[in-house]
Amino acid sequence: xxxxxxxxxxxxxxxxxxxxxRDLWSYRELFAILAWRxxxxxxxxTVIGVVWAVLRPLLTMMIFTVIFSVVARLxxxxxxxxxxxxxxxxxxxxxxxxxxxxxxNSLVSNANLISKVYFPRLIVPCATLLxxxxxxxxSFVLLLGLMAVFSFWPDWRILLLPLFILLAILxxxxxxxxxxxxxxxxxxxxxxxxxxxxxxxxxxxxxxxSSVVPEQWRLLYSLNPMVGVxxxxxxxxxxxxxxxxxxxxxxSLAVVAILLxxxxxxxxxxERTFADIV
Amino acid sequence: MSRPLSDTKLLMSxxxxxxxxxxxxxxxxxxxxxxxxxxxxxxxARNVGNFGRSLRDIVRGAAxxxxxxxxxxxxxxxxxxxxxxxDVVGIIGRNGAGKSTLLKVLSRITEPSEGRVEIKGxxxxxxxxxxxxxxxxxxxxxxxxxxxxxxxxxxxxKRKFDEIVxxxxxxxxxxxxVKRYSSxxxxxxxxxxxxxxxxxxxxxxxxxxxxxxxxxxxxxxKMQDVAGHGxxxxxxxHNMGAVRALCKTAFLLRNGRLVSIGDTMAISAEYAAGSAGxxxxxxxxxEKPYAIRSAFLELLPHDLLRVTLDVAxxxxxxxxxxxxxxxxxxxxxxxxxxxxxxxxQLVDLSEGESVIAFDVRLxxxxxxxxxVDVNLEEPYGHFLDHVTGELxxxxxxxxxxxxxxxxxxxxxxxCIELASATQIATPRGSDNSxxxxxxxxxxxxxxS
Numbered sequence: 001x002x003x004x005x006x007x008x009x010x011x012x013x014x015x016x017x018x019x020x021x022r023d024l025w026s027y028r029e030l031f032a033i034l035a036w037r038x039x040x041x042x043x044x045x046t047v048i049g050v051v052w053a054v055l056r057p058l059l060t061m062m063i064f065t066v067i068f069s070v071v072a073r074l075x076x077x078x079x080x081x082x083x084x085x086x087x088x089x090x091x092x093x094x095x096x097x098x099x100x101x102x103x104x105n106s107l108v109s110n111a112n113l114i115s116k117v118y119f120p121r122l123i124v125p126c127a128t129l130l131x132x133x134x135x136x137x138x139s140f141v142l143l144l145g146l147m148a149v150f151s152f153w154p155d156w157r158i159l160l161l162p163l164f165i166l167l168a169i170l171x172x173x174x175x176x177x178x179x180x181x182x183x184x185x186x187x188x189x190x191x192x193x194x195x196x197x198x199x200x201x202x203x204x205x206x207x208x209x210s211s212v213v214p215e216q217w218r219l220l221y222s223l224n225p226m227v228g229v230x231x232x233x234x235x236x237x238x239x240x241x242x243x244x245x246x247x248x249x250x251x252s253l254a255v256v257a258i259l260l261x262x263x264x265x266x267x268x269x270x271e272r273t274f275a276d277i278v
Numbered sequence: 279m280s281r282p283l284s285d286t287k288l289l290m291s292x293x294x295x296x297x298x299x300x301x302x303x304x305x306x307x308x309x310x311x312x313x314x315x316x317x318x319x320x321x322x323a324r325n326v327g328n329f330g331r332s333l334r335d336i337v338r339g340a341a342x343x344x345x346x347x348x349x350x351x352x353x354x355x356x357x358x359x360x361x362x363x364x365d366v367v368g369i370i371g372r373n374g375a376g377k378s379t380l381l382k383v384l385s386r387i388t389e390p391s392e393g394r395v396e397i398k399g400x401x402x403x404x405x406x407x408x409x410x411x412x413x414x415x416x417x418x419x420x421x422x423x424x425x426x427x428x429x430x431x432x433x434x435x436k437r438k439f440d441e442i443v444x445x446x447x448x449x450x451x452x453x454x455x456v457k458r459y460s461s462x463x464x465x466x467x468x469x470x471x472x473x474x475x476x477x478x479x480x481x482x483x484x485x486x487x488x489x490x491x492x493x494x495x496x497x498x499x500k501m502q503d504v505a506g507h508g509x510x511x512x513x514x515x516h517n518m519g520a521v522r523a524l525c526k527t528a529f530l531l532r533n534g535r536l537v538s539i540g541d542t543m544a545i546s547a548e549y550a551a552g553s554a555g556x557x558x559x560x561x562x563x564x565e566k567p568y569a570i571r572s573a574f575l576e577l578l579p580h581d582l583l584r585v586t587l588d589v590a591x592x593x594x595x596x597x598x599x600x601x602x603x604x605x606x607x608x609x610x611x612x613x614x615x616x617x618x619x620x621x622x623q624l625v626d627l628s629e630g631e632s633v634i635a636f637d638v639r640l641x642x643x644x645x646x647x648x649x650v651d652v653n654l655e656e657p658y659g660h661f662l663d664h665v666t667g668e669l670x671x672x673x674x675x676x677x678x679x680x681x682x683x684x685x686x687x688x689x690x691x692x693c694i695e696l697a698s699a700t701q702i703a704t705p706r707g708s709d710n711s712x713x714x715x716x717x718x719x720x721x722x723x724x725x726s
Contacts, residue, residue, distance in 0.1 A: 011386065011395040033426040041414050116409040117427055118386035118401075186318040272389040275382065276304065 020268070024120045031123045035130035042131055053138040057090045064090075064207035074208045077234060078241030081150045087143055088237040089206045089230045092168040095136045096226060097197040099172035102128040104179040104193050111278045121271045122264075125180045129169060136165070143237070155239045164232040167256065171225045174259030177267040184278050185270065205230050210245070218248050225259065228252020292362045294479060294510050295384065299393035300357040302379050302534075303350055353379040357393070357536045359529065361512070363478075366505040368525030368542055369514045370549045373579070376534040377514045378483055381405060384512065385481045399478030399510075402429050406483070408468030413457035417448055417467055420456050424471045438474045445500075446470035466493060473500045479510045498523065498633070518546055518574040519586040519633030550574065559668040567592035568627070568662045573652055575669045578637070583671065586635040587652060591627040597662060598655040599625055601638055606647045611693045614638040617657065624657065642695040643673045646687030 043050070061083055068074045069082040076082045103125035107114060110124050147153060183189040204226040205213070213221050221227055228249045234242035354376045361367055369377045382388045384395065385403030410427040411420050421442055425435040435442075443449055446467040448459075456464060482501070501524055505511050515521050521528065521542060528545035530537045538545060559573045571588040578584055585601050598617040604610055616636055617624035625634055648671055653664035675684045685695035 007398070009397040009401075011383065011390055011397070012393075013389060013391050029432055030426045033423055037412055037415065037423055040419065041412060044414050113410050113427065115387065116405045117403060119427075186321065188318050275388045
């Protein structure tokens with residue numbers, strides 16, 4: 001407190017805040033409380049809050065199973081039941097898409113805060129991550145139920161799942177920050193997001209295994225960062241039935257990293273003017 | 279005390295805020311004036327338009343001017359000052375003078391466009407009470423939420439929780455969602471949280487303009503308390519009485535420039551002298567037990583006239599405050615009163631100095647100058663004190679609705695523009711059928 005009191009703060013145009021990350025850390029309580037607020041409000045207002053988190057992936061999984069397995073007769077990964085194959089991909093996909101859509105509206109819906117109080121703006125979109133994560137956990141419990149139904153059990157690889165959850169979050173965060181910042185300036189960006197999400201659902205290997213993609217296209221296909229994430233999830237959850245295509249996975253990782261850097265930099269660059277235009 | 283800027287680059291140990299050549303520029307385009315945000319389609323449409331124009335210019339060989347729709351607006355320019363630890367500074371100026379922009383820059387909400395500010399210590403800004411309150415959450419939850427938003431730590435809030443609740447007087451409704459609160463309860467809770475902030479530097483914008491008179495008095499007391507504890511406070515208010523009660527020093531801003539720094543009394547007089555819509559009058563020491571020490575008049579938007587009085591009282595007292603409006607030649611126009619019409623509005627004075635402020639809703643006055651006399655009266659007619667002669671304001675309205683012009687006192691038709699009478703169609707000649715229909719529906723008035 002006293003160290004903070006004696007700190008000299010200098011405000012200048014275009015001055016990159018040197019203590020940005022430390023500042024962010026010192027606002028962790030605000031981060032926690034905003035995340036808690038979003039969560040409390042979400043589950044207070046709607047009875048279907050939890051039901052929605054369960055129903056959406058479940059229904060999508062059923063439709064995808066019917067379309068891709070029964071109608072299109074696409075193969076599963078080894079012996080894994082098709083519904084579980086789809087559901088294992090649905091989990092990271094919905095995590096990604098909720099982060100993207102929740103975060104991108106977060107600044108605009110917190111406009112009153114932004115124009116009245118200072119705090120690192122990065123906190124607001126990041127606080128929405130937690131809400132998406134809780135939805136994810138609810139859906140995850142459902143996966144365990146699904147596995148019980150098919151008596152299909154994952155092996156030790158599931159222990160590595162937290163790493164891939166983190167990867168999914170990072171993959172979403174880059175584009176989400178970019179969208180969030182753009183959305184403040186160009187308010188009609190939000191109309192783009194449902195489209196991106198819808199489109200992404202079909203270009204990502206959610207309804208089918210990425211091994212059905214012809215070998216020569218696979219590397220190119222991995223430019224979609226969600227390919228790496230989804231492959232990772234299946235590798236963890238399908239008990240050795242799914243293999244990771246390593247060159248593609250590394251490429252996905254690189255794309256995630258690049259998007260993240262771009263997202264954070266663009267966000268920080270525009271952050272200073274948010275209060276003036278929001 | 280604030281003093282003129284010295285040349286030392288080092289921040290002196292007792293200076294906590296120092297601004298050098300501070301400026302804040304906004305770009306206002308003709309599009310941006312209508313909408314606060316830009317839509318991508320507008321950008322595309324405009325760029326396509328600009329591109330077309332540039333192309334035409336190039337073909338014609340004319341000079342290519344880009345962005346001619348944009349206009350720069352300096353909300354702050356060349357602002358220099360120093361504020362020392364423990365100073366309580368009032369910031370005075372008309373609407374749009376740059377007061378709020380200054381506070382926003384100092385509280386880091388927006389970045390300066392030029393110059394630099396050095397700040398030592400934790401700054402908490404209170405630009406609006408209840409910032410971040412969520413209607414769905416309970417009072418208890420909102421105390422934590424709002425506290426965190428204003429920069430309090432969790433343990434700090436916990437420690438002060440009971441104090442906050444006691445100050446807000448909402449114990450019973452602590453676990454009710456704030457959307458069910460009355461607006462008074464809402465404001466009380468919000469201010470209670472804010473009042474328990476303990477930063478080194480507190481930046482406050484017009485928060486006393488909320489709540490009822492009783493609560494405002496309590497808030498003012500709390501603010502005085504904060505100021506008394508050696509903390510630095512920057513205070514913006516339209517309530518001149520509050521500024522003068524709280525602040526020793528004041529800054530006067532005009533059109534984004536810091537015009538003068540000095541003693542609050544002198545600065546508020548200078549402010550009043552410089553604006554047509556306001557007026558200030560000081561009365562010397564008086565022998566009377568209940569005396570008006572000074573009076574301040576300010577014309578606000580929406581035809582509101584704010585009267586602020588500093589009153590010295592020898593003992594607690596209930597009384598009536600009247601404001602008598604006269605035209606430039608002294609003919610009475612009307613009287614507003616606190617307590618004179620409605621006994622529920624009687625003013626409770628406590629012993630010592632207090633501030634009475636109230637707004638008078640003006641009728642559609644004719645353009646011209648007006649004078650206001652203010653007097654204090656006991657409920658049963660005993661006259662206590664008055665100020666007369668110097669409180670003036672000028673009305674210079676633009677025509678309302680789609681009127682063509684405004685009544686002017688020079689027309690000699692009086693001081694109040696009466697609302698246009700509704701024109702009633704007078705049935706005559708060929709329109710007899712309508713008349714007969716109208717009369718036949720009321721047979722008892724028909725004379726045959």
